[in-house]
Amino acid sequence: QKEVEQDPGPLSVPEGAIVSLNCTYSNSAFQYFMWYRQYSRKGPELLMYTYSSGNKEDGRFTAQVDKSSKYISLFIRDSQPSDSATYLCAMSGAQGAQKLVFGQGTRLTINP
Amino acid sequence: KAGVTQTPRYLIKTRGQQVTLSCSPISGHRSVSWYQQTPGQGLQFLFEYFSETQRNKGNFPGRFSGRQFSNSRSEMNVSTLELGDSALYLCASSPFGGDYGYTFGSGTRLTVV
Numbered sequence: 303q304k305e306v307e308q309d310p311g312p313l314s315v316p317e318g319a320i321v322s323l324n325c326t327y328s329n330s331a332f333q334y335f336m337w338y339r340q341y342s343r344k345g346p347e348l349l350m351y352t353y354s355s356g357n358k359e360d361g362r363f364t365a366q367v368d369k370s371s372k373y374i375s376l377f378i379r380d381s382q383p384s385d386s387a388t389y390l391c392a393m394s395g396a397q398g399a400q401k402l403v404f405g406q407g408t409r410l411t412i413n414p
Numbered sequence: 415k416a417g418v419t420q421t422p423r424y425l426i427k428t429r430g431q432q433v434t435l436s437c438s439p440i441s442g443h444r445s446v447s448w449y450q451q452t453p454g455q456g457l458q459f460l461f462e463y464f465s466e467t468q469r470n471k472g473n474f475p476g477r478f479s480g481r482q483f484s485n486s487r488s489e490m491n492v493s494t495l496e497l498g499d500s501a502l503y504l505c506a507s508s509p510f511g512g513d514y515g516y517t518f519g520s521g522t523r524l525t526v527v
Contacts, residue, residue, distance in 0.1 A: 345418070351514055394512055397470065398469065402516065
């Protein structure tokens with residue numbers, strides 16, 4: 303079993319919809335939680351960074367961490383075609399903050 | 415502000431050869447990490463360097479090695495290449511490592527034939 307599980311999709315939604323992306327994890331030692339966006343032929347781009355539990359909002363993006371359930375989420379409001387990308391959750395802290403453990407990534411398409 | 419720069423962008427090598435990939439972190443960032451990305455395994459951590467010292471290492475064979483120079487630039491080397499080493503190799507940098515996440519470069523696409 304992988305330490306971090308993420309549904310690879312693909313996920314296709316109409317423009318303007320609210321998108322919900324999720325990851326579950328098994329290692330309770332994880333303390334830092336991140337969401338990255340990766341466009342084709344590019345490296346991952348950091349979207350959200352959260353330490354421990356709680357919510358964090360940045361524009362149209364909201365990240366939630368529930369450590370009791372070992373579950374993290376990313377919500378995208380008013381989704382745009384430019385949001386079409388692969389979204390990767392990542393976490394660290396189990397073996398040092400430097401080692402990021404990634405989910406498989408969810409491929410998201412926003413249809414105009 | 416310049417981002418993380420990786421060279422070369424694309425590389426084709428023959429099985430059994432060795433390869434060296436280069437990474438220039440964001441100015442002022444002292445932590446550099448390397449990841450391998452494949453369709454089957456996703457992103458996997460190779461190693462992390464801070465001030466020329468390897469602080470953390472993933473579960474890869476000894477054929478994968480790296481180093482960091484005093485200007486924080488880093489290189490990774492893969493010896494005796496295997497077909498399964500074909501992947502996108504990503505470098506990421508952070509001011510001190512782990513804090514506020516990492517900034518990734520666009521990667522080096524390595525194809526082993």
